[in-house]
Amino acid sequence: MPNCPSCEEQSLLPIQPLDGLVARQCASCEGMLLDLLVYRQWRESSAEALNQHQLSAEPQASGDSQATPEDTKQALLCPGCSRIMTKYRVTGELANRFDFCVHCSDVWMDVGELELLNTANLQGDLARIFTQPWQRQLVSDQQAQMGEANLASHLGSDLSKVEDFAGWLVAHAERTRIFAYLRARLRAGDED
Numbered sequence: 682m683p684n685c686p687s688c689e690e691q692s693l694l695p696i697q698p699l700d701g702l703v704a705r706q707c708a709s710c711e712g713m714l715l716d717l718l719v720y721r722q723w724r725e726s727s728a729e730a731l732n733q734h735q736l737s738a739e740p741q742a743s744g745d746s747q748a749t750p751e752d753t754k755q756a757l758l759c760p761g762c763s764r765i766m767t768k769y770r771v772t773g774e775l776a777n778r779f780d781f782c783v784h785c786s787d788v789w790m791d792v793g794e795l796e797l798l799n800t801a802n803l804q805g806d807l808a809r810i811f812t813q814p815w816q817r818q819l820v821s822d823q824q825a826q827m828g829e830a831n832l833a834s835h836l837g838s839d840l841s842k843v844e845d846f847a848g849w850l851v852a853h854a855e856r857t858r859i860f861a862y863l864r865a866r867l868r869a870g871d872e873d
């Protein structure tokens with residue numbers, strides 16, 4: 682039985698976090714190790730059931746149901762092969778990262794992180810998080826956000842005008858013509 686990567690002392694015991702899905706859990710920190718291949722098989726076989734009733738890990742006790750679960754910040758060693766697990770962002774909004782061993786295809790989730798998938802509406806997407814397209818998209822989202830923040834710092838109150846205009850432009854059927862006209866106007870302005 683592999684040991685818990687987070688508290689390192691406890692062995693991991695089989696559990697079913699979701700109906701029919703087998704994972705291993707640490708009795709001490711309640712973190713969970715999930716084989717992505719097992720998850721994929723489970724996902725495929727339960728795709729229909731999943732559509733009917735959402736992957737519902739029990740909602741947490743009232744009061745702190747909105748609290749973000751604690752994320753392990755330090756690097757974890759894979760319980761299966763003792764290599765360092767890679768941290769993967771889940772979405773641009775969530776600070777929590779999932780630890781993943783590319784060699785064993787095991788995902789480590791700290792306690793409460795499975796429920797995060799529900800909150801972020803990502804139930805069923807767990808496997809996609811660890812793909813290059815998903816991670817690349819996160820990076821480009823982040824760059825776009827930084828670009829917007831940068832623009833805001835330069836434009837100040839003009840930002841909302843620019844946003845309104847951009848929204849109007851991209852929705853316009855003749856946007857290509859309008860854009861060409863604007864570009865010509867701006868060039869002419871530069872030459873003055």
Ligand SMILES: [Zn+2]
Binds near residue numbers: 688
């Ligand atoms: Zn533990």
Ligand SMILES: [Zn+2]
Binds near residue numbers: 762764783785787
């Ligand atoms: Zn491993």
